[in-house]
Amino acid sequence: MEYHEIEVDSLLRRVERDTQFGHHYIMDLYEGCPSGCIYCLGKSAKYSDVPAGFFQNIRVKKNAPEILNKELLKAGTPKRISIGLGVNDTYQLVEGRYELTKKCIEICVHHGFPVHIMTKNDLVLRDVDLLKKAGAIVTFSFSTINQRLAKILEPDAPYVARRIEAIKELKRVGIPVGMALYPIMPYITDEEDMINRFFETAKELDVLYAIDSPLRLPEDMLPYFFDTMLQTPRLRRFLKRYQRLYKLREVPYGKVMQMINMNCYDAATHYGIARKIPD
Numbered sequence: 001m002e003y004h005e006i007e008v009d010s011l012l013r014r015v016e017r018d019t020q021f022g023h024h025y026i027m028d029l030y031e032g033c034p035s036g037c038i039y040c041l042g043k044s045a046k047y048s049d050v051p052a053g054f055f056q057n058i059r060v061k062k063n064a065p066e067i068l069n070k071e072l073l074k075a076g077t078p079k080r081i082s083i084g085l086g087v088n089d090t091y092q093l094v095e096g097r098y099e100l101t102k103k104c105i106e107i108c109v110h111h112g113f114p115v116h117i118m119t120k121n122d123l124v125l126r127d128v129d130l131l132k133k134a135g136a137i138v139t140f141s142f143s144t145i146n147q148r149l150a151k152i153l154e155p156d157a158p159y160v161a162r163r164i165e166a167i168k169e170l171k172r173v174g175i176p177v178g179m180a181l182y183p184i185m186p187y188i189t190d191e192e193d194m195i196n197r198f199f200e201t202a203k204e205l206d207v208l209y210a211i212d213s214p215l216r217l218p219e220d221m222l223p224y225f226f227d228t229m230l231q232t233p234r235l236r237r238f239l240k241r242y243q244r245l246y247k248l249r250e251v252p253y254g255k256v257m258q259m260i261n262m263n264c265y266d267a268a269t270h271y272g273i274a275r276k277i278p279d
């Protein structure tokens with residue numbers, strides 16, 4: 001793993017208000033992520049400046065707190081900022097050393113901007129006092145809650161059980177927490193039983209919401225993704241179907257998409273769970 005300190009000129013990205021997460025801004029404090037999730041959009045040049053070495057070369061935006069402070073001074077009415085919702089995990093290992101997430105949340109608190117964080121890492125527990133002060137919302141993401149399958153899809157991400165324990169702890173200390181089934185992979189993680197089990201777990205954990213989204217595969221990611229499928233015995237048999245499904249579009253369509261939507265809708269309704277961060 002290599003780490004490179006970089007300086008940036010801007011940090012906040014203004015976006016249309018997101019209907020699931022309710023944010024108006026996104027920011028990434030690191031580029032690259034060591035979790036190695038095979039579906040990571042960081043492997044596309046559309047979403048990352050470093051797609052080739054995304055899992056091995058982590059770029060650290062060393063001046064992020066200073067830039068954020070300047071940008072928030074000019075940003076006007078405070079609106080929700082999501083951290084780590086682009087393509088990085090903001091509580092990845094290197095955060096332990098640089099504390100950019102912690103420093104940037106402190107700046108958001110100072111300027112009165114609400115914060116939402118998406119992560120797979122229990123390092124978030126380091127900052128519970130600050131998160132409480134910030135009134136932050138935390139989403140833990142999962143591609144599946146089946147650990148054996150997760151090991152194939154997210155080889156170096158924290159174990160599912162560890163994420164679940166972190167959710168319990170956040171709940172215990174009173175921080176609003178939700179879960180994301182991100183992404184749902186056609187034929188691999190989209191079976192009714194698997195989706196049900198995810199929402200059932202969300203119900204058992206009594207989280208505030210459970211958000212879902214299907215797998216997106218930008219065109220420039222296809223060679224890497226198909227090659228990974230070919231090299232992975234558990235996934236190889238789905239390759240031809242993926243080649244057909246993603247040939248013309250970035251997202252699944254037709255019956256596949258309908259089934260994903262229907263299964264998520266049914267499961268969320270059955271367990272009485274919101275599929276977005278409540279307003």
Ligand code: SF4
Pocket residue numbers: 033034035036037039040041042087088089120154157
């Ligand atoms: S944790 Fe998120 S950013 Fe990191 S590799 Fe996985 S999908 Fe990409």
